[in-house]
Amino acid sequence: MRSNILENCMLNIGYWILAAVAMAAPLTLTAASRFPQPEFDSGYVAHKMPHPAPDFAVTPMMDILILVVALCIAVVLVRKVRSRNWILFFGLICLGWFGFIRNGCFCPIGTIQNVALSLFTGVRLPLVMGLFFAVPLIFSLLSGRVFCSVICPLGALQELFIVKPLRMPKSLDATLRIIPLIVLSVGIVCAVNGAGFIICRTDPFVGIFRQSAALPMLLTGMGVLLVGTVVARPYCRYFCPYGVLLEICSLISWKQVELTSNECINCRLCVGMCPVDAIEAPRPALSDKVRGRQFKQFLYLLVFLPIIILAGAGVGHLAGAGVAQLHPGVMLVEKWQSVEEHDEDLFPSIEAFKRSGGTIEQAKMQAAEIVGRFREGCMYSGVFIGLILGLRLLVLSKLQGRKVHQASRSRCVACGRCFSVCPNK
Amino acid sequence: MKNEDKDLTRRKTIGWILRAGIGAVIAAIVVKTSRRSSGGRLVWQIDPRKCIQCGKCETACVLQQSAVKCVHGIQMCGYCKLCFGYFKPDAPRLDEAAENQICPTGALIRKFIEPPYFEYTVDEDLCTGCGLCVKGCTNFGNGSLYLQVRHDICVNCNACRIAEVCPSDAFVQVPENDPYLLKELLPRET
Ligand code: SF4
Ligand code: SF4
Ligand code: SF4
Ligand code: SF4
Numbered sequence: 383m384r385s386n387i388l389e390n391c392m393l394n395i396g397y398w399i400l401a402a403v404a405m406a407a408p409l410t411l412t413a414a415s416r417f418p419q420p421e422f423d424s425g426y427v428a429h430k431m432p433h434p435a436p437d438f439a440v441t442p443m444m445d446i447l448i449l450v451v452a453l454c455i456a457v458v459l460v461r462k463v464r465s466r467n468w469i470l471f472f473g474l475i476c477l478g479w480f481g482f483i484r485n486g487c488f489c490p491i492g493t494i495q496n497v498a499l500s501l502f503t504g505v506r507l508p509l510v511m512g513l514f515f516a517v518p519l520i521f522s523l524l525s526g527r528v529f530c531s532v533i534c535p536l537g538a539l540q541e542l543f544i545v546k547p548l549r550m551p552k553s554l555d556a557t558l559r560i561i562p563l564i565v566l567s568v569g570i571v572c573a574v575n576g577a578g579f580i581i582c583r584t585d586p587f588v589g590i591f592r593q594s595a596a597l598p599m600l601l602t603g604m605g606v607l608l609v610g611t612v613v614a615r616p617y618c619r620y621f622c623p624y625g626v627l628l629e630i631c632s633l634i635s636w637k638q639v640e641l642t643s644n645e646c647i648n649c650r651l652c653v654g655m656c657p658v659d660a661i662e663a664p665r666p667a668l669s670d671k672v673r674g675r676q677f678k679q680f681l682y683l684l685v686f687l688p689i690i691i692l693a694g695a696g697v698g699h700l701a702g703a704g705v706a707q708l709h710p711g712v713m714l715v716e717k718w719q720s721v722e723e724h725d726e727d728l729f730p731s732i733e734a735f736k737r738s739g740g741t742i743e744q745a746k747m748q749a750a751e752i753v754g755r756f757r758e759g760c761m762y763s764g765v766f767i768g769l770i771l772g773l774r775l776l777v778l779s780k781l782q783g784r785k786v787h788q789a790s791r792s793r794c795v796a797c798g799r800c801f802s803v804c805p806n807k
Numbered sequence: 808m809k810n811e812d813k814d815l816t817r818r819k820t821i822g823w824i825l826r827a828g829i830g831a832v833i834a835a836i837v838v839k840t841s842r843r844s845s846g847g848r849l850v851w852q853i854d855p856r857k858c859i860q861c862g863k864c865e866t867a868c869v870l871q872q873s874a875v876k877c878v879h880g881i882q883m884c885g886y887c888k889l890c891f892g893y894f895k896p897d898a899p900r901l902d903e904a905a906e907n908q909i910c911p912t913g914a915l916i917r918k919f920i921e922p923p924y925f926e927y928t929v930d931e932d933l934c935t936g937c938g939l940c941v942k943g944c945t946n947f948g949n950g951s952l953y954l955q956v957r958h959d960i961c962v963n964c965n966a967c968r969i970a971e972v973c974p975s976d977a978f979v980q981v982p983e984n985d986p987y988l989l990k991e992l993l994p995r996e997t
C-alpha cells in the first residue's frame with residue numbers, strides 16, 4: 383500500500399517534470415523530436431498504418447455521363463413514351479442511383495453554392511461539379527423540368543409520398559413561393575462570404591440517403607415527407623433554390639411538357655390529376671375594353687417595378703445584419719463578449735483565435751467588416767427577389783387568351799400523371 | 808393569316824435568342840469556374856498542424872460514427888514508456904489498466920517492444936475521433952498522434968459539417984488521388 387502511494391507520487395512528479403520539459407522545448411523547432419526516435423536492437427520493424435482511398439462509385443466523367451444519359455432517357459419518357467408507369471419505374475432506378483448509391487451528395491442543388499463561391503472568390507471547382515450544375519439547366523432550356531420528374535433524388539423521393547394532394551389557395555401559394563427565392567439568394571450570400579453552405583444544411587433528405595443522420599435531421603426529413611402526402615412535393619415548390627433556376631430556364635424552353643400528343647378537347651380531366659397545380663385552364667381572349675384596362679394595369683405595375691426592387695434592396699440591407707449571425711466570425715465576437723475572461727479558454731473558437739495571435743479588438747473589427755459584406759450581399763439579394771416578384775406580378779395581368787389546357791412552364795415537374803387520364807391521347 | 812405567321816416567326820426568333828443568351832451564360836459560368844479546376848474531385852482532410860483538438864470532430868460529423876479518427880505517424884513517435892497521449896496525468900500506475908488511459912474507449916493499444924520502448928497503435932474500430940490522445944501527444948510529446956478524415960468511412964459531403972464548425976480552419980479540400988495530410992510527411996509550418 384505504502385509503496386503504491388510512493389510510486390504514485392513519483393509517477394505524477396515524473397509526469398509533470400517531463401511535461402514541463404516538453405512544454406519548454408520550442409514547439410516550432412522541435413515539435414517532431416522532443417523525444418528522439420529510438421533505434422531497436424530486437425529487430426523490431428514499425429508497420430505504418432494503411433490509409434484507405436476515398437470510395438467513389440464511379441469516375442467523375444462517368445458520373446457526368448450517367449447524368450446526361452439519365453436526362454436523355456427522361457426526355458424520351460416524358461415526350462415520346464408518355465407513360466406514368468415508365469416514368470415512375472425509371473424514377474425508382476434513378477432514386478437508387480442518385481439517392482442511395484451516390485448518397486444524394488453532391489447534387490445540382492448544392493452545387494449552386496460551389497459555383498457561386500468559385501465565381502466570386504476564385505476557389506477552384508472540379509469540372510464535374512460545374513457540369514452537374516449546368517447540365518440539368520441546359521436540359522430544362524430545351525425541354526422543361528425533366529430533371530425534376532425523375533432524376534433529382536429529392537423530387538423522386540417526395541414523388542413517392544404523394545397520397546392525396548390538396549389544392550393550395552392561390553394567395554398562400556404565392557406567398558410561400560417567395561421562400562425559394564430567399565433560400566437561393568441568401569444561400570449564395572452565405573456561401574460566398576464564408577458562412578458555410580446553408581442550402582446543404584437545410585436539405586431535409588440527405589440524411590435518409592446517407593442512412594445515417596442526427597435525429598433532428600431525420601425527423602425533419604420525415605416531417606417534410608409527411609406534409610408531402612397532402613401538399614405534393616413541398617420541398618420542390620416552397621424551398622428548392624435550384625427550382626428557381628430551373629423555372630427561369632423552363633419559362634423560355636424550346637419544348638414544353640405536353641398534356642396530350644393530340645388535340646386538347648378541354649375535358650378538364652387532367653386538372654384534377656396534377657399534384658402541383660400546374661395545369662392552366664383556358665381563358666377567353668379579352669374584349670378590347672378589358673384589354674385596354676389590363677394594359678393600363680400592366681403599365682402601372684411596370685412603373686411600380688423599380689419601387690418594388692428598391693424596397694427589396696432596403697429590406698435586404700436591414701436583414702443583412704441578421705443573416706451575418708450565421709458567420710463564425712460574428713458568432714465568435716458575440717461569444718467572446720458574453721464570457722468572463724477566465725472562462726475564455728473553455729471555448730475552442732476563442733482559443734483558436736487567440737492562438738493565431740488575434741485579440742478581441744481584431745475579432746470585432748473583422749466581424750464588423752463581415753456584417754458589412756453581408757449587408758451588401760443581402761441588398762443585392764433584395765434587388766433580385768424584388769425583380770422576380772415584380773415580374774411574377776406582371777405576368778398576372780394576362781393579355782393573351784388561351785384556347786386549350788396547358789401545362790405551366792414553370793410549375794410542371796413532368797411527373798406524367800396527366801398523360802394517362804387524357805381521353806384523347 | 809400572313810400576319811399571324813409573321814408573329815409566330817418573330818416569337819420563335821425571340822425565343823431562340825433568349826435561350827441562346829441563357830445557355831451562353833451557363834456555359835460561361837462553367838468555363839470560368841473550371842479554368843482553375845484540377846480535373847478530379849476534392850475530398851475533405853484535416854491539416855494536423857492547424858488542429859487544436861477541440862473535440863468537435865467526434866460530434867459534428869453527419870455520420871453517427873464520425874469519419875474522423877486518430878492516426879499514428881509512427882515515424883515521429885518516441886516510443887515513450889510514459890506516453891502523454893496514452894496516460895492520464897493522474898494515472899495511478901503506468902500500465903494498461905483502463906483507469907490509467909486517456910482514451911475513453913481504449914482504442915490506443917500499447918505494446919512492449921524492448922526496454923524501455925513501447926509501441927502505440929490505434930484500433931480504428933474503437934476510436935471515436937475525440938482527439939484527447941492527440942491533445943496530450945501534441946502538447947507534451949512528439950505529436951505523432953493526429954486526427955485525419957478516414958476515407959473508407961467519410962461520404963464526402965459537399966459541405967463537410969465539421970469543416971463548418973472547426974474553430975481553427977483545419978479542414979481543407981485535397982485532391983481525391985492524394986487524400987491524406989500525413990503529419991510525418993508534411994513540412995512543419997503551414
Ligand atoms: S424542384 Fe428542386 S428538389 Fe424538386 S425535383 Fe426539382 S431540383 Fe429536385
Ligand atoms: S474540429 Fe478542427 S480543431 Fe477540432 S478536433 Fe477537428 S480538426 Fe481539430
Ligand atoms: S483518445 Fe480519442 S482520438 Fe485518441 S484513440 Fe482514443 S478515441 Fe481515438
Ligand atoms: S465530409 Fe461528411 S462524412 Fe466526411 S468528415 Fe465531414 S461531415 Fe463527416
